[in-house]
Amino acid sequence: MNRRMVMSLLLVAALVMTTVLAGCGNKDSDKVKVRIGEVTRSLFYAPQYVAIEKGYFEEEGLDVELTTTPGGDKTMTALLSNAIDVALVGSETSIYVYQQGTDDPIINFAQLTQTDGTFLVAREAVETFDWNALKGSVFLGQRKGGMPQMAGEFALKKLGIDPQADLELIQNVDFANIPAAFASGTGDYVQLFEPTASIFEKEGKGHVVASFGAESGHLPYTVFMAKQSYINKNEKTVQAFTNAIHKAQLWVESNTAEAITDVVLPYFENVDRDILISSIDRYQKQGSFSVDPVIDEAEWNNLIDVITSAGELEKRTEHSELVNTTFAEKSIEAVK
Template structure:
């Protein structure tokens, strides 16, 4: 009888132990993304394929629609991490913030916009932009700064050689182009390809191909968050790296099928075409390391746009230790 009781107690102990192990909750991480864009395909792959859960994280994603709103969410602790342009970390640093944002994982490495003309331009040259109305992006944001940088590379002064319009909110730019007088516009995918399919515009050039590598969209968090939660930041980076490698080794069709739940209003065919366009110009970073050459290219673009508040050292705002450890291990 005693042996039976001992066996039951041991069994119960094992059950309690196993239950306790299985009930261990994942760590919750709140992410603020600057916009919803298939440019961020690796992030949606990580979510849909369960890569975050594999490392013990529950990721809550919110779209904050704009760099200023995204950084406000991060700095006010409305989000633990932000997916936004690296330039925003420089703006925050220049305001003498005591707990500034640190870039720890890069997601995209080129500009993600395309030059779309209202009329067909089979023999397009950048000279065609002179004396036209160009609907650009928000002043001080990466799309607009890269846009101006590329125009200058082709001998076009954005302020004097064309009518540059920058007074339209990001979400309203596509509609303003269709209903307005602008002859050219700077658009992300899948809007650019959708416009082309519907006859509302024609893709004539890629700003990503023209501008070279730049830390266009990165994950950042406050230094205090890294100090307190470095293991979770490492886990997050590990999941993103796995997603980057997944995107690199899978076809546009396979990627589109996985991320379609985040773009329910876009046809699978259009998603596939847009992803293929981004893959062909190497827009998706294949690892999370933000290197110094890319950082210097960012500062050069900001400086030429007159938006670089100060020359912030790479070592001050970029943490590559976490990403490098993830890749090594």
């Protein structure tokens, strides 16, 4: 083989390689980027992490970027300022924005969790817990107007306990500092999410004695939402997003806590695997993970009752005003 032929073959090979690489680049660029802001990093959101790790978003042609935006106020600010495209946060935040007046409302389009995600943690373990034991105690609660606190108060009222009169209620501790405050001796009881509750049990700092999720009923506790203007301009993207979430929901529903833990482990590298399994098992047993993305009217009405009971609702906001179930319903038909 002469030198000219060798050079020709090398040139052809280079051109082929360039074409292949260009094709790969085009394939990646074809994916639509969606920026998600999650209100906190929590095992409560396991199906979202499953959707990412199992490649369901990629299958739907999406390239998602996940950012943790601690707190409902920060998450909603990020959404309103277009720093993110989709927010994963409590539906109450969309209602608060709507009540303030807006020509571009925040629309709830896919539900991820359907119960409160907090557990009642006591300093001492008890075999049989009686909610009346809370009366006269010091209770380290959550932020006023936030979903954990409102759902917790709603559950207590159903159980015949007046949170304002029967408890010494502490609500001046920032969300991120609540576990540390309890660990340092503040309060007799505290309301905690997983995996913090299980970590406290393992370390002997507290004991889970009851579930607020089991008492407050089904409601759109954590939901994917976006501006109406974004949805109007990106209907195919929102549908693809919802399809990916529903794929993850079906996978989570049909798998064990151990299997789910192995998928979401990269998001909780500093937490022991047995703690993650225990936490996910608790959420599965009380049915916290939504089995489909539909935000139905009964759940929405329960949410309105919770917010009204907390005195945070200026006027009733109907399901039809801030919920779009079209994408969720189509995902059920598309994903089997």
